[in-house]
Amino acid sequence: MAKIGVFICHCGENIASKVDCTKLAAAIGEHPGVEVSVEYKYFCSDPGQESVKKAIRDNNLTGIVIAACSPRMHEATFRKACAEAGLNPYLCEIANIREQCSWVHTDKDMATEKAMDITRSMIEKVKRNNKLQPIEVPVTRRALVIGGGIAGIQAALDIANAGQEVVLVEREPSLGGHMAQLSETFPTLDCSQCIMTPRMVEAAQHPKIRLLTYAEVEHVDGYIGNFKVRIRMKSRYVDIDTCTGCGDCMTKCPVKKISNEFDCGLGKRTAIYTPFAQSVPNIPVIDKTSCIYFKNGKCKTCMKSCQINAINFDMKDEFIDLDVGAIIVATGFQVQNTAGYGEYGYGKYPDVITGLQFERLASASGPTAGKILRSSDGKVPETVVFIQCAGSRDPSKGVRYCSKICCMYTAKHAMLYSHKVHGGKTHIFYMDIRAAGKGYDEFTRRAIEEDDASYLRGRVSKVWEENGKLMVRGVDTLLGKPVVIEADMVVLATAMVPQPNAKEFAKIIGIAYDEYGYYNEAHLKLRPVESSTAGVFLAGACQSPKDIPDSVAQASASASKVLALFSKEKLEREPVVAATNEITCAGCWGCVLACPYNAIEKKDIFDRSGRLVKRVASVNPGLCQGCGTCVTFCRSNSIDLAGFTEKQIFAEVMGL
Amino acid sequence: MITQEKYRTRVKELLANNSVKMVIGYKQGSTADRRRPLFVRSFEEADELVLDSNCIGNLAGYLVTEGLLSDEKRVGIFLRPEGIRSINILAAESQLNTEQIIIFGFDTSGREVKALQGEQAGDFSGLIDSLKEKPPEKSSDALLYRIDQMNTEERFAFWKDEFSRCIKCYACRQACPMCYCRRCIVDSNQPQWINTSSHTLGNFEWNIVRAFHLAGRCVGCGNCDRACPVNIPLRFINARMAQEVFESFDHYAGTSQTQEPVLASFNKDDSETFIL
Numbered sequence: 001m002a003k004i005g006v007f008i009c010h011c012g013e014n015i016a017s018k019v020d021c022t023k024l025a026a027a028i029g030e031h032p033g034v035e036v037s038v039e040y041k042y043f044c045s046d047p048g049q050e051s052v053k054k055a056i057r058d059n060n061l062t063g064i065v066i067a068a069c070s071p072r073m074h075e076a077t078f079r080k081a082c083a084e085a086g087l088n089p090y091l092c093e094i095a096n097i098r099e100q101c102s103w104v105h106t107d108k109d110m111a112t113e114k115a116m117d118i119t120r121s122m123i124e125k126v127k128r129n130n131k132l133q134p135i136e137v138p139v140t141r142r143a144l145v146i147g148g149g150i151a152g153i154q155a156a157l158d159i160a161n162a163g164q165e166v167v168l169v170e171r172e173p174s175l176g177g178h179m180a181q182l183s184e185t186f187p188t189l190d191c192s193q194c195i196m197t198p199r200m201v202e203a204a205q206h207p208k209i210r211l212l213t214y215a216e217v218e219h220v221d222g223y224i225g226n227f228k229v230r231i232r233m234k235s236r237y238v239d240i241d242t243c244t245g246c247g248d249c250m251t252k253c254p255v256k257k258i259s260n261e262f263d264c265g266l267g268k269r270t271a272i273y274t275p276f277a278q279s280v281p282n283i284p285v286i287d288k289t290s291c292i293y294f295k296n297g298k299c300k301t302c303m304k305s306c307q308i309n310a311i312n313f314d315m316k317d318e319f320i321d322l323d324v325g326a327i328i329v330a331t332g333f334q335v336q337n338t339a340g341y342g343e344y345g346y347g348k349y350p351d352v353i354t355g356l357q358f359e360r361l362a363s364a365s366g367p368t369a370g371k372i373l374r375s376s377d378g379k380v381p382e383t384v385v386f387i388q389c390a391g392s393r394d395p396s397k398g399v400r401y402c403s404k405i406c407c408m409y410t411a412k413h414a415m416l417y418s419h420k421v422h423g424g425k426t427h428i429f430y431m432d433i434r435a436a437g438k439g440y441d442e443f444t445r446r447a448i449e450e451d452d453a454s455y456l457r458g459r460v461s462k463v464w465e466e467n468g469k470l471m472v473r474g475v476d477t478l479l480g481k482p483v484v485i486e487a488d489m490v491v492l493a494t495a496m497v498p499q500p501n502a503k504e505f506a507k508i509i510g511i512a513y514d515e516y517g518y519y520n521e522a523h524l525k526l527r528p529v530e531s532s533t534a535g536v537f538l539a540g541a542c543q544s545p546k547d548i549p550d551s552v553a554q555a556s557a558s559a560s561k562v563l564a565l566f567s568k569e570k571l572e573r574e575p576v577v578a579a580t581n582e583i584t585c586a587g588c589w590g591c592v593l594a595c596p597y598n599a600i601e602k603k604d605i606f607d608r609s610g611r612l613v614k615r616v617a618s619v620n621p622g623l624c625q626g627c628g629t630c631v632t633f634c635r636s637n638s639i640d641l642a643g644f645t646e647k648q649i650f651a652e653v654m655g656l
Numbered sequence: 657m658i659t660q661e662k663y664r665t666r667v668k669e670l671l672a673n674n675s676v677k678m679v680i681g682y683k684q685g686s687t688a689d690r691r692r693p694l695f696v697r698s699f700e701e702a703d704e705l706v707l708d709s710n711c712i713g714n715l716a717g718y719l720v721t722e723g724l725l726s727d728e729k730r731v732g733i734f735l736r737p738e739g740i741r742s743i744n745i746l747a748a749e750s751q752l753n754t755e756q757i758i759i760f761g762f763d764t765s766g767r768e769v770k771a772l773q774g775e776q777a778g779d780f781s782g783l784i785d786s787l788k789e790k791p792p793e794k795s796s797d798a799l800l801y802r803i804d805q806m807n808t809e810e811r812f813a814f815w816k817d818e819f820s821r822c823i824k825c826y827a828c829r830q831a832c833p834m835c836y837c838r839r840c841i842v843d844s845n846q847p848q849w850i851n852t853s854s855h856t857l858g859n860f861e862w863n864i865v866r867a868f869h870l871a872g873r874c875v876g877c878g879n880c881d882r883a884c885p886v887n888i889p890l891r892f893i894n895a896r897m898a899q900e901v902f903e904s905f906d907h908y909a910g911t912s913q914t915q916e917p918v919l920a921s922f923n924k925d926d927s928e929t930f931i932l
């Protein structure tokens with residue numbers, strides 16, 4: 001016999017002002033199976049919870065309904081109270097009479113009626129609830145960090161410094177990401193390489209970090225605490241263990257005119273190369289597409305030049321299979337391809353460059369050794385025009401969002417230019433100056449006040465060449481006048497966009513992404529570093545445009561989430577998981593495909609003599625996240641979700 | 657007649673060298689223009705095979721009869737293009753292995769019967785792709801044309817009226833090659849989501865649920881409405897679902913045995929970013 005306790009909460013005035021709780025308690029007291037029906041001002045308070053526990057013990061209740069606020073608020077609180085009173089926590093249900101009733105209605109009588117319906121429906125459900133036990137899963141205490149930019153490095157170091165193992169995977173030949181390309185960094189103007197390189201070295205040498213560069217994650221299987229990943233080690237053609245990084249091979253390589261990606265095409269590199277002088281590890285790779293040997297089978301000059309025989313042209317891609325317990329995705333961003341901006345002449349005029357190219361010009365280790373020079377004629381530009389929001393906040397070019405960093409780095413560029421070229425003139429076209437952050441507004445003010453940057457509020461409509469000058473036509477909206485500026489160089493603050501393969505990569509990992517390809521957090525405000533998949537966390541600019549301080553902060557936050565996960569040997573999971581009915585399952589495998597967490601497997605059923613009788617679907621409870629997708633898919637109704645079974649939901653609906 | 661003879665000979669050939677254990681075809685039915693299924697295991701039975709323009713039923717559903725294919729022996733079957741599509745869907749839904757099925761493909765125009773080239777499901781992919789390219793003319797069927805012209809209320813009233821006659825005999829389900837579940841949702845009574853009595857609500861629930869279960873799977877063979885004893889034009893509901901699915905997901909049911917079920921699969925070009 002059901003003995004249900006119903007506890008009706010006033011929530012101060014939140015519920016009581018619109019729902020007649022006394023009347024509700026009396027009506028519910030009449031409902032079949034209800035043993036206790038009481039009201040109280042705040043059941044979530046200490047005395048409130050005590051009274052619930054006492055009622056459970058005194059009346060030997062078989063289930064309870066708390067008629068109160070959304071289960072999102074206090075379901076956990078009341079389940080815990082149940083457990084303390086000796087009742088299985090899954091025999092507790094919440095009837096939401098606040099968000100779904102008192103807050104949205106004005107007529108007290110009708111609201112009271114509705115509260116009765118909501119409560120009755122939950123009583124009918126709880127009568128059919130089953131005792132559920134939490135699921136325990138083991139945890140592999142090893143983290144995988146994907147992406148070796150500042151975010152990935154920070155996360156890896158934090159986890160490793162706490163004593164846990166980390167595998168750090170970077171697809172390029174060296175660690176560093178975009179930060180390694182930058183000159184000096186806002187808002188403090190410290191040299192990017194100088195603060196970045198020690199971090200890269202620390203990560204590479206840390207005894208708890210296994211660094212895999214020139215490597216890519218191919219496949220991810222498994223679930224929180226128990227992921228199985230396959231990593232492709234792309235063949236470098238240079239043996240990483242014997243190479244000393246002397247660089248002889250690079251000096252000898254006859255192919256010298258390959259546009260250098262790290263310098264954004266402003267410099268040149270050889271076919272066997274390291275991306276930059278401070279690369280970590282300092283071991284070259286052979287770029288197969290430009291190497292002469294891979295084209296026509298002749299050359300091997302580098303191999304001959306190597307004193308210790310570290311070069312091996314027969315090397316093949318290798319695969320490493322790893323068990324990890326948590327994954328941090330820190331795959332960063334790209335700058336938008338500016339080819340879509342014909343009106344700004346990018347690609348047509350060599351002196352129209354992107355902000356990232358300007359960073360390389362301004363960088364002491366860059367192609368010009370830190371001098372700001374025009375690519376066309378090698379001269380020092382006397383006037384530079386910066387165009388902000390070149391791509392960002394422009395729906396017609398597909399980017400509606402603000403890239404967040406361009407206001408700041410453009411101010412930085414203007415400053416660096418004025419420090420390097422005395423008497424040089426800068427003009428900055430902007431829409432708004434967005435400089436929210438510690439020391440940020442002060443920084444842009446400094447560019448204006450001390451470094452004489454001239455800000456023009458308005459858009460640029462066209463850039464063209466005339467008599468060796470770049471003519472920039474725009475509008476100064478504050479004066480309401482069109483302007484034309486003669487410039488020697490134009491710098492476009494191009495939008496930050498997700499990695500081009502971001503969406504495909506998200507599918508490998510099994511996480512969600514937004515319309516652009518930025519990875520989605522579980523909750524924008526309350527769970528900003530968790531992805532939608534348990535055990536997978538996000539760090540840095542792969543989630544949204546971010547500067548270095550934000551990327552580092554998020555990386556440390558992700559690391560702390562991973563460490564919290566690793567603090568226990570076993571993980572307790574909510575037992576809300578699906579299970580199939582092997583008798584009725586038709587074996588169509590639709591659910592196997594539909595499950596977003598790959599939690600459903602095919603299972604063979606044999607008879608006693610070992611003959612295959614049929615093949616059915618079977619849910620792995622460790623993987624199942626209880627989303628219910630499979631339940632809605634199965635045509636033969638052969639899947640049920642614990643805690644939300646068909647019978648329970650049916651009773652709930654019929655109780656209305 | 658020529659095709660019929662050709663296929664009879666081929667059936668005998670396959671039976672003689674044990675390449676198939678059975679061939680499912682058509683024979684003379686209870687009236688002159690009716691054909692009924694024939695399960696050929698011997699030469700004598702092969703002589704009963706009939707192939708003419710009256711052979712309209714889709715025989716694919718017989719293949720998933722429990723136990724028929726579990727000995728991994730081959731079975732031959734006479735199929736129209738829709739039937740071949742059914743085979744592909746059944747294979748895609750893991751109900752059969754196409755290698756076990758020898759197809760005697762045919763199509764008719766007017767009274768003429770023509771043999772289709774090929775014996776394995778994969779041999780017909782060119783044909784099916786060409787069908788996908790040119791869907792049948794809507795105006796070719798007067799009733800379908802009429803339904804298409806109706807506005808939402810009229811259409812609702814039309815189907816309500818049609819469904820009101822349903823007697824819940826489930827002949828449509830038995831006849832449909834796609835309705836192979838061991839236990840249909842209507843037979844599940846714990847809880848009973850679908851009312852079994854034949855009143856308007858229950859009839860609506862049943863017919864709409866079946867339409868949804870066939871979304872992206874129906875091949876328009878018409879078995880269901882030929883089976884319906886009260887002549888509800890069922891295939892038009894399913895045809896409409898097929899059209900919606902085609903327009904939204906470019907999915908034409910049964911193009912290949914590896915085609916993913918449209919409602920269970922997720923594609924990065926889908927309008928939603930997640931399957932939920």
Ligand SMILES: Cc1cc2nc3c(=O)[nH]c(=O)nc-3n(C[C@H](O)[C@H](O)[C@H](O)COP(=O)(O)OP(=O)(O)OC[C@H]3O[C@@H](n4cnc5c(N)ncnc54)[C@H](O)[C@@H]3O)c2cc1C
Nearest residue numbers: 147149150151171177178185186332333540541546547548
């Ligand atoms: C022109 C410009 C100037 C800037 N100036 C400043 C500044 O002055 N101050 C400031 O605070 N910020 C600045 N920023 C922003 C700064 O660059 C970013 O905040 C920072 O680089 C983000 O770090 P990240 O690690 O998230 O991404 P990234 O630096 O992009 O690193 C991502 C790493 O992941 C790797 N990766 C990608 N995909 C995979 C994969 N599938 N598998 C393995 N590895 C992968 C990449 O190769 C890369 O190494 C500037 C940005 C630009 C464009």
Ligand code: SF4
Nearest residue numbers: 585586588589591634
């Ligand atoms: S969807 Fe249903 S019938 Fe199909 S395999 Fe899954 S559980 Fe079985």
Ligand code: SF4
Nearest residue numbers: 595624625627628630
């Ligand atoms: S409820 Fe079903 S679809 Fe959702 S995760 Fe579990 S098994 Fe997969």
Ligand code: SF4
Nearest residue numbers: 832874875877878880
């Ligand atoms: S629903 Fe009707 S028309 Fe469609 S495949 Fe089934 S029997 Fe054929």
Ligand code: SF4
Nearest residue numbers: 822823825826828884
């Ligand atoms: S065959 Fe016709 S009458 Fe029978 S259940 Fe189907 S729709 Fe109803």
